[in-house]
Amino acid sequence: MNTIAERIYDFLKNFPPFSMLSKEQLLSICKSIHVHYLEKDNDLFITGNSIKNEFYVVKDGAIGLFEEKTNSLVDKCDEGDIFGLRALMRKDNYKLSATAIEESIVYSISSELFEEYITTNSEASNYLLSSFVSNTRYIESDTSKVEKENEKILDFFEEQSADYSKNPIHCSEETSIKAAALIMTNKRVGSIIITEHKKPIGIITDKDLRTKIATGLISIEKPVSAIMSFPVITYPENITVAEAQIAMMKHKITHLCITKDGTPNTELTGLLSEHDIIVIRDNNASILVKEIKRTTSFIELQNIRQRAEKILKRYLNQQIPIIFITKILSSINDSITNHIIELSLKEMPTLPPTSFSWLAIGSQGREEQLLLTDQDNALVFENVSKEDYKNTQQYFLNLSEKINKGLEIVGFELCPADMMASNPKWCLSISEWKKQFKSWIKTPDQDNLMLCTIFFDFEFVYGDKKLVKKLSKSIFKAIDAHEIFLNFLGINALKNPPPLSFFRQFLVERDGEHKDQFDIKARAMMPLVDAARLLILSKGIDIPKNTITRYEKLAELEPQNGDIYIACIKAFKNLLRYRTEQGIMHKDSGRFIDLNTLNKANRLELKSCFKAVKEVQDLIQTRFKLSHFL
Amino acid sequence: MNWFKKKKHPPFWKLYIECFKEKQNTDLNQIRFVVFDTETTGLDTKKDRILSIGTIAVIGNIIKVEDSFECYLNQELFNPETVKIHGLLKEKSSSKIEEKEAIIQFLAHIKNAVLVAHHANFDVAMINQSLKRLNLPKLKNKVIDTGYLFKKTKLDTSKNHFSLDYLLERFKIPQHDRHTASGDAYITGILLLKLLNILRKQNSDLTLNQLIQNNNRRGLL
Incomplete structure (x- = not known):
């Protein structure tokens, strides 16, 4: 009998990550919820406040998260949105201020409850972790471009398998604290693992030396077992960065031991520290791109594209920011197309008569195509003399046909509206393309506008980039001359x-x-x-x-x-x-x-x-x- | 004779009385308010009986769901007329408890909190009648009436009596679980937060005593 908790349950169960919990789990959270009432302009917390031991869900109204320096609205949270997750990451102070934009009712949930139910649920913790990442992304984005780039990588890295340090420094249980500290100093590491028959049984970090030795509590002649933390938390070698972060959060530790089978009962093979996570920079998708370059047939590429589809699904499930997913998928698609073009060129009896450029158009040109859909493409080649035009175009039409077929084998279906480079209408010299765009801009009827929306979004994929630049320039010039076109x-x-x-x-x-x-x-x-x-x-x-x-x-x-x-x-x-x-x-x-x-x-x-x-x-x-x- | 009377009181009452011996906190941000509501067989405080009690605590502008209490009572008296309001049937069920047990649990829960209810006089009188049947004195707690708080805001001086429904509408409070004791207690809790906010704006030195209605103005049931 708990009418109020059940009412809160009915509300929260519709929203992630609460929707990912079992009914019993969520009900026990609901039984301990605190309800806050905020009038418009009331603050829930302000930048620099030390964090409270709770995070928040908006029940009614809207809470604005503000950047203090510029007083700009960073995010608006309404019904069902969560915020204040910084508390869970044990950061010291709030980076933003939370202020009611409208009269609001907000639920707060204590960090302990969160730990009990949510960190043990990997779906829910992944969701929260990525919410935290995407919530904080805005904050630093107004700084320089270089930092922005770094952050994008950092945002994305959680999916990759973690690159831990192999052959970690270790010593036996009997080693004296002084000897262990000397090893750490010589090897310039911040931690040492205590092993027994190669199995990890404990760990000493700089912090232990600070809190237990420098304070004079324990003599440096004592064995390391006197101050080591144990048992150690172990994981298998294929741990992902996301898993590692969650594990560190859950156990409130900074080091994970990697063992052969992931239990403390097998040989120690590595050590993963918080620091390692920060320096990881590579990713899974880059391996696929490398493989693409090695393939020799369209069928092999088909297999790779199917694997890309799996990566896509996994990324979506892990709530990785969509912008990174699109970038990765587009780079894979680009590499596949590039490789198909190279393979097709090899099949041609002669080298291309002049330079050309392969263009993706429409949503592919905008790099917004995540699923395998119809292919939309075009080809532009360098101007040739009038008498050579027909033959040159024919050469590129033949090439395009091979490329279109290759893309079809890989999984991109042929375009039913024939918006493909193998169509003589969309395989033109640079002058002809310029003429084509000009005529669309001059007579913006319904059909031409439709074509504009597709062909204006072209992006260079392969070949001579200069051609594409020239084309863009002439389009802007044509629009300038016919301003009514924009209307x-x-x-x-x-x-x-x-x-x-x-x-x-x-x-x-x-x-x-x-x-x-x-x-x-x-x-x-x-x-x-x-x-x-x-x-x-x-x-x-x-x-x-x-x-x-x-x-x-x-x-x-x-x-x-x-x-x-x-x-x-x-x-x-x-x-x-x-x-x-x-x-x-x-x-x-x-x-x-x-x-x-x-x-x-x-x-x-x-x-x-x-x-x-x-x-x-x-x-x-x-x-x-x-x-x-x- | 006084000492004799005292001795007669059961331990649970003594525990309750103990709570009032310490000096009470009067800082509005630290006081423990217990918002409560009763569902009854009717509006006659002498004849009618309590069917259900629901409470929820408010401390420092925050409603604490874990600090709440809810119970349903077995009662011989039954009034089919009020079933349409609260939906509680006469049927005995294992989840219902006897009136005495309900009072014991209620007192243990409220302790020395400041009680809050809409038209609190009625709910307090119902509890006091139960206490009387158990040969116990009246409630000792300070009581706040949200109906009185609203009048104090002077936002609407057209009437002397404002129903809970009217105030919920006016303050746009969603009416979930209306006419269950717990649901009404929760809704009244939200109303309390809104009213305190308004009163604080009108008077930054607001004190507890200013929120409590003068006794001789009672009688609005």
Whole structure:
């Protein structure tokens, strides 16, 4: 009999990581929850406060996390969002301030309860760990570019198998403390493992020497067993960084012993310290890329692409930030395409008559394609004399056919709309391409605008980069000369307004194969993609076509609209993840969502995505003065 | 005769009385408030009986779910009219306890806390009647009425009596588990936090005594 706890349970069970706990576990957490009431502008904690022994979940209202220096809103937490996780990581002070943006009710959960139930549940702890990582990511991002790069690597590293130090320094139980300290000093290490028949039985760290020896508590002539910590925590050799971090957190230790079978009963083979985790820089995906380069047939590549799919699934499950997943998958796809082009070139009877460049277009050009879908590509070659044109084009058409076929074998289906380089329309010289783009820009009718949205997002994959640069330049020039084009592109970007009554009345497909399903691509993702493309084109800058990169650039250029663009980035990441998960679940493109699979947390996520779409569309309507066009 | 009377009191009452011997904390941020509600067979404090008691503690602006109490009582008296409100049937069940046991547990839980309820006079009178049937004196705790607190805010002076439903609506408090003792106690707890916040803004030196209704203004049941 516990009406209140059950009511809290009914609420929390809809949100990760609580949804990952058993009913009994979650109910016992609910029985000890504290309920906070905050009026608008009340603080829950402020930057620099020493951490409280609890973390928070928003029940009603909204809590803003603010960066103190700039007083900028870093994150907004509403119903079901968790924050204040720093307490669990045993950091000393809050880095952000938590202030109620609206009148709010917030639940707090003590760290002890968390340790009891959540750290022992690897799904839940992985979720929290990555939430912590993604929560903190924003904080340091306004510093220099170099640091940003480092952080991205750090953010991502948790998935890799941990690179521990082999042959750790060790000594026997009888060794004197003084002798052990001398070994540590000579070898310049901060810890030494005490072994018996090569099995680890204890460990001494610098801290033990500080707290137990330097304080005069124990004589340095005593054996190491007098001050060693034991038993040691052991793990097998294939421990991942994520597992290692969780283990250290759980046991409140900084060193893990690696043994042959992961138990203390086998030979010690390594030592993994907190420090090792920080210096790890390599990753699994790079191994795949190396393998790709060694393959000699399309079939082998198919196998590698399937392995990439597995990595994708694992990353999604581990809630690794989607932006890193896309980067990794894109680099794998790029390497595969590159290798297919090289293999195809070898099959050609002659060398290419002139330089060329292979382009990915559409979502592949934007590097937003996580699942295996249709291939979209094009080819541009250097200008040749009029009489050579036909033969040159024919050569590249033949080459493209081989490449398209190769991609098909690997798993990228042929494009049903024939947006491929083997189509004579999309295999052109640089001059012909320039002409083509100019004509689209001059006559922006419905069909041409559609083609623009696909072909404007081209990205260099293989060949002569200069050709691509020239093409980009001429496009910006053409747009400059026909400014009205941007207004048409603007109207096109607004043709899918967000469904604002999303929860009361779903906007679903009325008929056809996907009747009663929600088109996440057309209704949520394309509006964000279109808006980003338009805004970046209007700035006349040539940057990677990736939607998130575009919004990041926009936020940098227009700090006054930073909030909107950051909301768009967050929305797009969520949608991309969501679509990929749906695609994996249903083994399709993930474009159409079955409404029955939406849980409450998903709905909330979608709701905030639509808010972002609405905001950026409002901005476009004002900026391009589109109200009288609509 | 006084010492004789005292001696008659059972140990649980003595333990309860002990709690009041220490000087009570009067800092509003440290006081232990116990918000409570009773579900009853009717509104006649003399005739009707308690069917359920629910409480939850509030300390320093925080509702502590682990510091709560909930029980259902076996009662001979039954009123089909009020079943529609609280949904409690007469049927005996193993999870129900006898009135005496409920009072023992309730007193052990509240100790010397400041009691809080909406239209507290009624709930306090119901408990006092139970105590009387056990030949015990009245509750010793200080009592705060959230209905009175709202009047004190002077946000609405049109009426003298404000129902819990009206205040929940006004303060946009979601009505989960309305008309279960625990549910109402929790909701009243949220209401208490909101009202204290408003009163603190109006008067930064707010004291406990200012929150307690003057006794001779009783009688609003």
